[in-house]
Amino acid sequence: MSAISSERPPALRRVLAQPIPPEGEGGFSRTWFPICLSADVPAGTVTGRDFLDGRVVVYRGPDGAARVLSAYCPHLGADLSVGDVHEGQLRCAFHHWRFDTTGTCVATGCGDPAPPRARLFAFPVQERYGVVWAFNGETPTFDLPDFPVPDDRLAIRTLELDEIFPVDPWVFCANTPDVQHIKALHGITFDDGDPDPDRFTWTDHSFRYGFEGRLPSGDPISYEIGITGTNIFYQSGSVNGRWFGFIMPFGIPRPGSITSFMVLAARTDDSGEGDTQEFLDSVQALEESIVDDDRPVLNTIHFRPGTTTRSDKSLNRFLHYVRGFPRTHPARDFIN
Numbered sequence: 001m002s003a004i005s006s007e008r009p010p011a012l013r014r015v016l017a018q019p020i021p022p023e024g025e026g027g028f029s030r031t032w033f034p035i036c037l038s039a040d041v042p043a044g045t046v047t048g049r050d051f052l053d054g055r056v057v058v059y060r061g062p063d064g065a066a067r068v069l070s071a072y073c074p075h076l077g078a079d080l081s082v083g084d085v086h087e088g089q090l091r092c093a094f095h096h097w098r099f100d101t102t103g104t105c106v107a108t109g110c111g112d113p114a115p116p117r118a119r120l121f122a123f124p125v126q127e128r129y130g131v132v133w134a135f136n137g138e139t140p141t142f143d144l145p146d147f148p149v150p151d152d153r154l155a156i157r158t159l160e161l162d163e164i165f166p167v168d169p170w171v172f173c174a175n176t177p178d179v180q181h182i183k184a185l186h187g188i189t190f191d192d193g194d195p196d197p198d199r200f201t202w203t204d205h206s207f208r209y210g211f212e213g214r215l216p217s218g219d220p221i222s223y224e225i226g227i228t229g230t231n232i233f234y235q236s237g238s239v240n241g242r243w244f245g246f247i248m249p250f251g252i253p254r255p256g257s258i259t260s261f262m263v264l265a266a267r268t269d270d271s272g273e274g275d276t277q278e279f280l281d282s283v284q285a286l287e288e289s290i291v292d293d294d295r296p297v298l299n300t301i302h303f304r305p306g307t308t309t310r311s312d313k314s315l316n317r318f319l320h321y322v323r324g325f326p327r328t329h330p331a332r333d334f335i336n
């Protein structure tokens with residue numbers, strides 16, 4: 001008979017690194033967020049989207065440029081996405097108050113003077129690559145990423161994925177510096193060993209690195225990849241020697257989830273139109289297969305930075321970058 005020890009083993013503790021608060025705590029990342037496709041906003045229409053912890057509307061002003069404004073009418077709170085565009089102004093369906101492109105109420109339906117404080121929040125907006133982008137901040141602090149090919153020599157294809165992933169954008173973006181998963185999950189090999197995080201290019205709002213390697217099919221690749229903000233994946237490179245560009249920005253329709261867009265780019269001077277579209281088909285299939293690899297992990301992950309190894313150095317650096325990335329929420333009182 002063996003004696004039963006009265007001593008218990010020391011309690012097991014999981015080793016955790018400093019956590020990263022979810023988006024929405026202390027505001028949201030001060031970055032450009034994709035709101036919708038340009039094609040979703042024909043002139044004269046209003047469309048509504050959930051954004052951050054609230055809601056916005058998108059429409060085109062008299063100059064044709066897209067605007068993103070808080071969705072709820074300052075009168076009694078009607079959702080302006082059920083309103084219309086009247087003589088270039090956004091008009092509420094409920095009592096016909098009208099707003100100009102800056103969000104200022106310029107007229108009430110009944111003729112009473114517009115209350116001076118009746119206004120909507122107007123986000124800084126850009127329309128680029130077939131996407132309407134809004135900056136979460138009063139003034140943009142950086143620009144969208146550029147491809148190394150002039151826009152007029154690019155064929156662009158843009159789409160929005162149907163699904164909403166249950167993670168913050170930075171969790172998906174943490175894939176990019178996560179060199180271990182690029183090999184293990186995606187089966188990509190590096191020709192010259194793992195990319196060296198000390199040779200990444202970091203700014204206060206982005207990082208980039210390059211490598212040469214092979215896809216699981218054996219096709220040679222040469223990529224420059226990185227993240228802008230905490231939510232925009234950027235890629236410029238080649239498969240089998242032919243250049244393509246790819247941007248995958250993530251939006252926040254509500255805290256803890258993301259919408260995903262794909263911007264695919266090919267050079268128009270590489271070949272004829274039919275061939276360019278075929279090439280874009282192949283790039284789209286390649287990028288969708290990468291998302292297919294990530295999907296089961298991202299749909300179930302409970303992301304908690306824990307025990308890491310030497311090969312996680314670039315991932316750790318990214319997590320540090322995310323922890324320090326500015327958060328803000330100037331539209332808080334308007335969009336919800």
Ligand code: FES
Pocket residue numbers: 073074075076077078092093094095096097
């Ligand atoms: S709620 Fe919009 S005009 Fe009254």
Ligand SMILES: [Fe+2]
Pocket residue numbers: 175181185186290294
């Ligand atoms: Fe991945």
